[in-house]
Amino acid sequence: MTRSINITEECDTSCSGTVDLDAIKAELIDDQAAVQFADWFKAFSDPTRVKIIGALLKRELCVHDLTVLLEMGQSAVSHQLRYLRNMRIVKRRKVGKTVYYSLDDAHIEQIFLQTLQHTNHG
DSSP: OOOOOOHHHHOSSOOTTOTTHHHHHHTSOOHHHHHHHHHHHHGGGSHHHHHHHHHHHHOOEEHHHHHHHHTOOHHHHHHHHHHHHHTTSEEEEEETTEEEEEESSHHHHHHHHHHHHHHHHO
16 A cells, blocks of 8 residues: 655645645656666766767777777776676677677667757756
């Protein structure tokens, strides 16, 4: 049984918009989904990962290309790529000994570009 929200227990005053909080609460994202959502956005909290995603927006790249672009060691770049792959932000394909990385799907590009636009909005 879910308990109804008691506004008087939580606040000293109520505002005009608090009439139907139970309906809103019923539609809130569940705890597990909220944790997954927050974890996914943590992937965008590291500047190196953001640069990797930005580079992969342009085209598929191999690890060597990313190390040159980012001026970082192969181990550090591979570590970030593994993190992004585990979060399903990037995917890889292997051709011989070379591993190429690209964005996992169009949603990543949309989210990245919208966030970048918001950041540059000032």
